[in-house]
Amino acid sequence: QQQVKQSPQSLIVQKGGISIINCAYENTAFDYFPWYQQFPGKGPALLIAIRPDVSEKKEGRFTISFNKSAKQFSLHIMDSQPGDSATYFCAAKPPSAGGTSYGKLTFGQGTILTVHP
Amino acid sequence: GAGVSQSPSNKVTEKGKDVELRCDPISGHTALYWYRQSLGQGLEFLIYFQGNSAPDKSGLPSDRFSAERTGGSVSTLTIQRTQQEDSAVYLCASSLRFQGYVNTEAFFGQGTRLTVV
Numbered sequence: 254q255q256q257v258k259q260s261p262q263s264l265i266v267q268k269g270g271i272s273i274i275n276c277a278y279e280n281t282a283f284d285y286f287p288w289y290q291q292f293p294g295k296g297p298a299l300l301i302a303i304r305p306d307v308s309e310k311k312e313g314r315f316t317i318s319f320n321k322s323a324k325q326f327s328l329h330i331m332d333s334q335p336g337d338s339a340t341y342f343c344a345a346k347p348p349s350a351g352g353t354s355y356g357k358l359t360f361g362q363g364t365i366l367t368v369h370p
Numbered sequence: 371g372a373g374v375s376q377s378p379s380n381k382v383t384e385k386g387k388d389v390e391l392r393c394d395p396i397s398g399h400t401a402l403y404w405y406r407q408s409l410g411q412g413l414e415f416l417i418y419f420q421g422n423s424a425p426d427k428s429g430l431p432s433d434r435f436s437a438e439r440t441g442g443s444v445s446t447l448t449i450q451r452t453q454q455e456d457s458a459v460y461l462c463a464s465s466l467r468f469q470g471y472v473n474t475e476a477f478f479g480q481g482t483r484l485t486v487v
Contacts, residue, residue, distance in 0.1 A: 259412070296374070296461055296478030297413070342412055356403040356465045356476030357426065360412035 257345050259361025266368050272330040274364045276343035279324065285346035287358070288317065288328050292339050300341070301328070333368045340365050372396075374479035376462050382485045383452055391447040391482045395464030402445050403476060404437055405461040413461065419445065452486045459483050 259276045266272045276286075287302035303310045303317045303326065310317045316329040330337055344358040375394040383389050395402050404416040415429040419439045430436070434452075439445040449456055463476040 257412075294480065296463070296480050298478065299475045344413075356401055356463050357415055357418050358413070358476070359415070362412045363410075 257343060257359050257361045259343050259364060261364060262362065263365040264367070266333045266366065268333065268335060268368055268370050270333050270368075272328075272333045272337070272366055272368070274328045274341055274343070274366070275325065276327065276361050277323075277325045278345050278359075280345070280347065280359075281324065282348050283345035283359075284348050286317070286319065286326050287344050287346075288315075289342045289344060289360075290339050291342065291363075297342060330366075333366075335368045335370050338366055338368050374462055374464050374477055376460075376479035376482050378482060379480065380483045380485075382487060385454060385486055386451055388448065388450045389452055389484065391449075391460050391462075391484070393445045393447070393462030393464075393479060395443060395445070395462070396477055399464035399466055399477075400442065401465045401476075402439055403463045403465075404445070404447050405463065405478075406431075407459040407461055407481070409458070416447070416460075449484075452484075454486045457484055457486045 257276055257278045264272060288300045289297035290300045291297040301312050301315045301317055303319050305321050308319050314331045319326045341364045343361040346358050374396055377392045381389055400421045402419045405413040406416055407413050417430055417437045418426040434450045437445060437447045459481040461478050461481040463478045465476040
């Protein structure tokens, strides 16, 4: 019930195209859904995040779409650029007393995105 | 420092030896997390410290793993009698204490790559 399943494992997109990465979860108590971006040799960095009371959140070229009834959420990268080539992780946070554990996350398996110039 | 600092960046150890991994969180961050990232896998939560509260050890895979946080700042993850399956990148993250609905992003260090031979 704590799993977050992410797909695809790898994705190749041409420059200017749209990259779409999908995640599905089972625990309906999850209350925070971040996406992290990780470059080789670096730690993950928060890219964008959403709460389950919102269906979509957009920040620049990055959009999260959230479907609460289907227990799915996705990351859309518009006008993909070679600099977006990285590994992307979706994650989910269980509720916790006091709400202090924003870093205690269940991560998906990751998607390696390659954007060709 | 400006970010989460981990040392060493790489560690090669012989099977059966003990290792200690160090994490210096961002100054002022009260929450500290340890994760393990195995090759091609997502991040696996290990342990979480919040201020002076008892740590959440629910992710530690065996009693060979332990962690402590001294003075509410620096943390050390210790793996005793290392096994080859312990080979992974160990990531540390820190965050501010949650207040209201303000997101308190978890900032990750670059990790320690542990290789057990």
